[in-house]
Amino acid sequence: MSQENNEVTVGQASQACGPAGEPCAPGQAKACTVREVLDRVGGKWSIGILVAASQGPVRFTELERRVEGISRRMLTLTLRNLERDGLLHRTVHPTVPPRVEYTATPIALELHGALVALTDWAERHRSAIADARATYDRARGAAD
Amino acid sequence: MSQENNEVTVGQASQACGPAGEPCAPGQAKACTVREVLDRVGGKWSIGILVAASQGPVRFTELERRVEGISRRMLTLTLRNLERDGLLHRTVHPTVPPRVEYTATPIALELHGALVALTDWAERHRSAIADARATYDRARGAAD
DNA sequence: CCGTATCCGTAAGGATACTG
DNA sequence: CAGTATCCTTACGGATACGG
Numbered sequence: 001m002s003q004e005n006n007e008v009t010v011g012q013a014s015q016a017c018g019p020a021g022e023p024c025a026p027g028q029a030k031a032c033t034v035r036e037v038l039d040r041v042g043g044k045w046s047i048g049i050l051v052a053a054s055q056g057p058v059r060f061t062e063l064e065r066r067v068e069g070i071s072r073r074m075l076t077l078t079l080r081n082l083e084r085d086g087l088l089h090r091t092v093h094p095t096v097p098p099r100v101e102y103t104a105t106p107i108a109l110e111l112h113g114a115l116v117a118l119t120d121w122a123e124r125h126r127s128a129i130a131d132a133r134a135t136y137d138r139a140r141g142a143a144d
Numbered sequence: 145m146s147q148e149n150n151e152v153t154v155g156q157a158s159q160a161c162g163p164a165g166e167p168c169a170p171g172q173a174k175a176c177t178v179r180e181v182l183d184r185v186g187g188k189w190s191i192g193i194l195v196a197a198s199q200g201p202v203r204f205t206e207l208e209r210r211v212e213g214i215s216r217r218m219l220t221l222t223l224r225n226l227e228r229d230g231l232l233h234r235t236v237h238p239t240v241p242p243r244v245e246y247t248a249t250p251i252a253l254e255l256h257g258a259l260v261a262l263t264d265w266a267e268r269h270r271s272a273i274a275d276a277r278a279t280y281d282r283a284r285g286a287a288d
Numbered sequence: 289c290c291g292t293a294t295c296c297g298t299a300a301g302g303a304t305a306c307t308g
Numbered sequence: 309c310a311g312t313a314t315c316c317t318t319a320c321g322g323a324t325a326c327g328g
Contacts, residue, residue, distance in 0.1 A: 027210065031195040034259050035188075037266045040273070042186045044179075044321070051175040060290055066171065071322055076291060086276025098289050098328085107269045114265045115178050117258040122181045125251045129184070132230025188301070204310050215302055220311060242308085242309050 037111075040085055045070050045078045047115065050104065053088055054112045057101040087111070181255075184229055189214050189222045191259065194248065197232055198256045201245040231255070 024032035041047060048067045052058055064075055079102060082088040087108040093099040185191060192211045196202055208219055226232040231252040237243040
C-alpha cells in the first residue's frame with residue numbers, strides 16, 4: 001500500500017484550527033485548542049491505550065488483553081496515530097518472535113496528568129448527570 | 145415527531161461503562177471514566193458551546209454566531225444533549241419574538257475549569273506534536 | 289507475534305427547506 | 309427568533325481473513 005490514500009487515520013476531524021496557529025473567533029480560542037486535543041485523543045481507544053502505556057512499556061498483545069474489547073485493527077490504528085503525534089514510542093526488537101514495545105513519551109505522561117482533572121470532574125458529578133438525564137428523559141418521554 | 149426514535153442523540157457511544165458503576169478491567173477504570181466525559185462532551189461542538197455559555201447566558205442566535213461554523217441542526221442537537229446532561233439550563237421567555245437563553249450550570253462551570261488543564265497541555269506541546277507528525281509523515285511518505 | 293487488507297454497519301455531522 | 313424534518317456524505321469502528 002502506498003500512502004496516497006490513508007482510509008482512516010482515526011482522528012483527524014479538526015478543520016477549524018490551523019496546524020499550529022489559532023484562526024479562531026475571539027473567545028473561541030480556548031474551545032478551539034481543546035478541540036485539537038480531543039480530535040487527537042478523543043477516539044474510542046486512545047485513552048485506554050495511553051493509560052496502559054503510561055504505567056510502563058507494553059507489548060502489542062498485552063495491550064490487546066489490557067484494553068479489552070479493542071479489535072486488532074483499532075489497536076494498530078490508534079497506536080499508529082499516537083505514535084505519529086509523538087505520544088507513544090515504538091520499539092521493535094528484531095528477535096525471532098517479533099517483540100514490539102510501546103512506551104509513553106513525556107508528553108503523553110503530562111497528558112495523563114491533565115486527564116485526572118477530567119476524571120475527577122466525572123467522578124464528582126457522575127450521579128448528578130445520570131440524575132439530570134433520567135429527569136430529562138422522563139419529562140420528555142411521559143409528556144407525549 | 146414522537147420520541148420513539150431519536151435518530152442522533154449526538155453523544156451516546158459509551159458502552160464499556162455502566163451508568164454509574166465501573167465494570168472496567170482493573171487499571172482501566174480511570175480511562176473508562178474519562179471516556180464517559182468524552183462521550184458526553186467529545187462532540188465537535190459541545191466544548192465551543194460550553195465555553196460560550198460559561199461567560200454568561202446566551203441566546204440561540206448568538207450562539208449560532210459565536211460558535212461559527214455550526215449548523216442550526218447541530219446547534220440544536222448539541223444544546224439538547226448538554227441540557228439533558230444538566231450542563232446547560234434552558235430558559236424560555238414567552239415574549240412576542242421568542243427569546244431563549246442558555247446558561248451554564250455550576251457543573252458545567254467546573255468542567256470548564258478542568259478543560260483548562262487540557263488547553264494548557266495542548267498549548268505547551270502544540271508545536272512538538274506538529275513536529276512529530278511532520279517527521280512521521282515524511283519518514284513514511286518518502287521511504288516508499 | 290505483530291500486524292494489514294477488505295468489507296460493511298452505524299452514527300456524527302453538513303445542506304437545505306420548512307414552521308410556530 | 310428558535311427551532312424541525314429530510315436527505316446525504318463521511319468517518320469511525322467491528323468482523324474477518326490473510327501475511328511477514
